[in-house]
Amino acid sequence: MTSFSLRQHVPWLIHILGWILLGFSLFMFQPLTWQVDLPYQFWEKQIIFFGLLVGLYYLNAQVWVPKLLFQNRISLFVGLVLLSIAVMVFLSKQIEMWLNLPELMHRAFHPEGGPRVQRKGVRIDMFMLMTTALVLGISTSIRAVQKWQKDAQLRQELEQAKVSTELSFLKAQINPHFFFNTLNNIYALTLIDADMAREALHKLSRMMRYVLYETQNGTTLLSKEIDFVEDYMQLMQLRLTEKVNVQFDKPSPIRDVPVAPMLLLPFVENAFKHGVSALHSSRIYVGIKQYNGTLDMEVRNTVFTEKTLSLDQGSGIGLANTRRRLDLLYPDNYTLTVTEKNPDNEYAVHLSLHLS
Structure with a gap:
C-alpha cells in the first residue's frame, strides 16, 4: 500500500x-x-x-x-x-x-x-x-x-482487450443454447414447412460463417453487421409465440461504413432474453438509422417484474463488456443511454455512434 x-x-x-x-x-x-x-x-x-x-x-x-x-x-x-x-x-x-x-x-x-549610463x-x-x-x-x-x-x-490496452476477449466474444456471443434451440426449431419446421426450414438453415449457416470468418478483421461492413442482426432476430422468432410482437427497422439504402463486428448484437440479445414472456403479451423493437455519419440504434422491450434487466447481464460477453468495448474502440465518439422503465413499460437502450 x-x-x-x-x-x-x-x-x-x-x-x-x-x-x-x-x-x-x-x-x-x-x-x-x-x-x-x-x-x-x-x-x-x-x-x-x-x-x-x-x-x-x-x-x-x-x-x-x-x-x-x-x-x-x-x-x-x-x-x-x-x-x-x-x-x-x-x-x-x-x-x-x-x-x-x-x-x-x-x-x-x-x-x-557615480554617473549613470543612459542606454539608447x-x-x-x-x-x-x-x-x-x-x-x-x-x-x-x-x-x-x-x-x-x-x-x-x-x-496496448485495446490490443490486450482484443487478445483476451475477442475470441470469447466472437465464439460465445452466439451461445450454444441459441444454436441448439435453433437447430431443434428447424428440425421441427421440416415436418411442417420444408421451404421455410431450408431458409432458416441458410440463415443459421450465414450467421455462423459471419462469426467464424467475417469477424477475424478489426472491422466489417455495416450492411453485413445489420444483416447478421436481422438473421438473428428472424431465427429467434421461430421459437416465439404470437404473444410476442417483433419489429425491426433498418436504413434503406444502407450507406456502408466500417464498424466493429458483433457490436450491435448484445443489445438485441438482451431484449430477447428479458423481453419475452410465455404468459403475457410483449413487444420487442429494434430500430437502426443513419444520418450525417452517425449510426443510431434503439432497442426496446417490454419489462416484466420477474425479469432482471441490467446492462451487466446477458449472454456472450455481456452488455457491460460491450460498453467497455465501445470505450476502447470509439472513445468520445458514442453515447449510450439506458432507460430501465419508460412510460410505455419498456426497457430502452439508445446507442448513438459516430462512424467516420
Whole structure:
C-alpha cells in the first residue's frame, strides 16, 4: 500500500522538485548576488515572476496544449506562446520601473554616486525571455510526452482487450443454447414447412460463417453487421409465440461504413432474453438509422417484474463488456443511454455512434 501511494505521488514530487530548481536559479544562481548587497525590491521582482512562470506553465499544460495544439489549432497556439513571452518581457520592464529597480541597482553598484549610463533604444530582458521560453517549452514537451504515453497505453490496452476477449466474444456471443434451440426449431419446421426450414438453415449457416470468418478483421461492413442482426432476430422468432410482437427497422439504402463486428448484437440479445414472456403479451423493437455519419440504434422491450434487466447481464460477453468495448474502440465518439422503465413499460437502450 505504501509503495502504491508513493507511486501515485511521484508526478507531484517531480513538479515540486522542478520548481525548487527553477526557484534556486532565480533567487540564488545570480552573479549579482555575489557582488553587491542587492535591494529587497530585486527579490520582490523575482518572487513575482516566479509566480507568473508557475501560472503560465500550468495554463499552457492544462489549457493551451490540449485544447489548441492537440486539436490542430497550431497557429493560435504558437500565437499565444509568442504573445505570452512578449507580455512577460514587457511586464519585466514595467515592474522594474514600478519598483524603481534601475535607480536602486545603480546605487547598489555605485555607492559613491557615480554617473549613470543612459542606454539608447529598447532594452529587452533576455534572461526573462529565455526563462519564459524554457518554461513553455518544458511544459509543452511534458504534456506531449504524457499524451503519447496515454495513447500508447490505450493502444496496448485495446490490443490486450482484443487478445483476451475477442475470441470469447466472437465464439460465445452466439451461445450454444441459441444454436441448439435453433437447430431443434428447424428440425421441427421440416415436418411442417420444408421451404421455410431450408431458409432458416441458410440463415443459421450465414450467421455462423459471419462469426467464424467475417469477424477475424478489426472491422466489417455495416450492411453485413445489420444483416447478421436481422438473421438473428428472424431465427429467434421461430421459437416465439404470437404473444410476442417483433419489429425491426433498418436504413434503406444502407450507406456502408466500417464498424466493429458483433457490436450491435448484445443489445438485441438482451431484449430477447428479458423481453419475452410465455404468459403475457410483449413487444420487442429494434430500430437502426443513419444520418450525417452517425449510426443510431434503439432497442426496446417490454419489462416484466420477474425479469432482471441490467446492462451487466446477458449472454456472450455481456452488455457491460460491450460498453467497455465501445470505450476502447470509439472513445468520445458514442453515447449510450439506458432507460430501465419508460412510460410505455419498456426497457430502452439508445446507442448513438459516430462512424467516420
